[in-house]
Amino acid sequence: MDGTYRPGTVGRGLAWATAAYLVLPILIILPVALTDQRYLSLPEDGISFQHFRTVLTSPEWLGSIWQSFTIAVAATVLSVTAGTLCAIGCWRISRRATELIRVLMLLPLIIPSIVYAIGLYRYFGPLGLLDRFLGVVIAHGVTGIPYVVITVSTALATFDPRLEQAARGMGASLSQTLRWVILPRIAPGIFSGAIFAFIHSWDELVMVLFIASRDVFTLPRRIWDGINENLDPAMAAVAVLLILFTLLLLMADRALRRRSEG
């Protein structure tokens, strides 16, 4: 905007207060994680990294981190493969014919995960997928598809369909067109979708509460138990590590977008 109209004092004050409300509670975790005390509090006599050491040497925490990571990677592969192909198909076929599929794709974003979780709890029993790595990967992978469809569709919206027609006209097969013409142009959208699908799985708790119990014990599940049972500074250390990891992923996403734009 050209600077001739700015918000008034009330509007600006409320905006600043809201920004503080959004950001400060998250920032407060950092000093709490660095406390020298044995309970959740601000540092009193100095800062200490003991709680980070506790987490990073605990087989339970490391085991859960590793499990969450492998599940998220596998689920992301599933979401990205199915989601990318679906977005390309929907883009090329007429809008009206794929209306049902587009609506279907929005459902996992709208329907609360508690409803899906109780459904899976019942559905996975006879299939032998309860408390299994594969079961959680399927649940997270399927619900991650919409994120990929959205980002890839956004990338495809700026892609000239005549390029694809030209490639086909010159005799390229469908798979050749996909590999050499379409995929390279929408790669940034696919990476973006992958990052969101990864975060979706990495943070997911509600489904895991229902379909996993002992063998599969992901990081969010361990944090959940920690919050409900023993609130100690190690939890704050985990929270800080998680925040740093999320920021890293978001920065990667931004960098990718900027590179594809510039």
Next chain:
Amino acid sequence: MTGTGRAGVGWWLLILPAFALLLAFYIAPIVQVLAISVTDPEPGLGNYERIFTSGAVQRVILTTLRICAITTVLALLLGYAIAYAITLASPRARGWWVLAVLVPLWISVLVRAFAWVTLLRRQGLVNNTLMNAGMISEPLPLVWNEFGIIVGMVHYMVPFAVLPMLASMREIDPRLLAAARGLGATRFEVFRRVFLPLSMPGIIAAGVLVFIFSLGFYITPAILGGGKTLMVAEWISLQILDLIRWGLGTMMATMLVVAILVTLAVFSRVVDLRRIFGAGG
């Protein structure tokens, strides 16, 4: 743009994996479990009758609706202030404002609930600070009640409120505001008679989005409610995991889905869902 012949079939095949996965592992489990609401413990609408006869069921529904309504109003108010500031900010300041909205959006909901517990519990940072300053003699009950739930939920929902409102405010021509000022309108009149009406579609879209997300919200209310204030999602989980009352739990799950779909259908003329999620992704 319709593909013809063999090529057309090829494009359809691309859609197939996602379609089959969603059908087999998303739609099927949900439909199957919702069907239990009319078969367990006996076939019929007995579970749905409980909405009218059971005080406990009614209490949960009313609590949920009350918390969701308060959350929606507060999230809209705070989100509007932020979206307004972003729209009118200089390009450089705009980046920072957007960051303040997007970073919380992507940080784990568990981490955020944990932060609120750290701050608000009895020996939490807020109570300790106030007691040390001598402003209160007894810790305030800030969490494990409805207040705590609302603080945490609004914190989660504000970014979802900002995005649709921002999208609609960006379409407002800034010259209109300058023109209104030039014609002698006060700052408040410009806001009330020009900016606010033009941003109304965004407010409605944001309200619908926040309300439907709040209805089925599980994690934050479960942590910050401390098991005392129950909302539907936690109540459903309680029925199924602890009380093994599948019929009642799935009845409430069905009601939840119906409430969300009806809300969307009512507002579908005003709200383009795909655009909201497109902006959010």
